[in-house]
Amino acid sequence: MSRMFVALVPPPGVLEEVIRAVAPLRDAWPDLTWIEPANWHITLAFLGEVPEGARPDLNARLARAARHHEPLPLALGAAGTFTGRGGVSVLWLGVREPGRLARLAGSVAAGARRAGVGQPDGRPYRAHFTLVRSRKGVELGPLAAALSTFESAFWTADHAQLFVSHLGPPLRYEAVETYPLGKQAVR
Template sequence: MRLFAALLPPEEVLDEVERAIAAHVGRVDGVRWPSRETWHVTLGFFGEVPERALPELEVRLARAVHRYGPFELAFAGFGAFPRVLWAGVTGDSLVRLADSVRAGARRAGAGETDSKRFHPHLTLARARTKVDMKGLAESLGEFSGSAWGASTVHLMRSHLGPPVRYESLAEWAFADGSAKWG
């Protein structure tokens, strides 16, 4: 199973992002715009995970998530990685949460846990070939979305399709506000 942990933003903030990019969607050669139904904020990508590792992964992820209380996030600005256009995500506890989730997955022996530095973002488009994604990000201008409360982490399964789709296998709510951080 191809798995990752993610936050699923509420519809109303996704509406704001969708409006901000609407003029560009489908109008840039060589750029694929994933379906909004697939939009998420990845906390950790685990790759192929054997089914036998799933129970331990779920225990470790639950433990990691329960160390945190709910917190606020917001989408802010656009940027680019090579061949990827994204909306940035701000929130004080997000990096610590992602580190905890990734550490739990490593302890569970969950596949190819991503070791790259965490950069919180929402992927909006991917280029099939070399496209100036930085220019596209700049053309979108400034963006600042409404704040939203993160309160649940999902363990997601990728079905590569076509079409690509994601399935939530499990979810964990954060502890109340009195929980200790990181």
């Protein structure tokens, strides 16, 4: 069994923009749990523990879901915070142009459920790009305010990826499959 999720990863140029924007904040707030740039992504669907025997059907269904959605323009935008499960505080960047992304996430989640993996959590999909997780009850509002005007360049998301979580330490995500979006997938 492997702990898995499906996500989009912005291209290196956009990731560099984020690195530059958060560098002074990382320096000023070193005690927070900052997500390492190698692990940055926009989650489409969390799948949880996936049995090896489910992988072939899962891959086929995720590839089919991706083919039904054309590549889409996305950009990262202003930061926000929320309190997640277990009281974990999260600092994130928003995703600009999220409407089509939510439809893609719904298709991916439905494909996973049809393959017998993934669990609906009952909450509507909310696209975000996590920067910090903190269990310490730290008020992250000042960090969100510092990133309130951030806007990355747009890029075209043209594929989704299936990741395995290696819980570590250190935490590491490994891309194990790629699913091209839209017509390009059937060349």
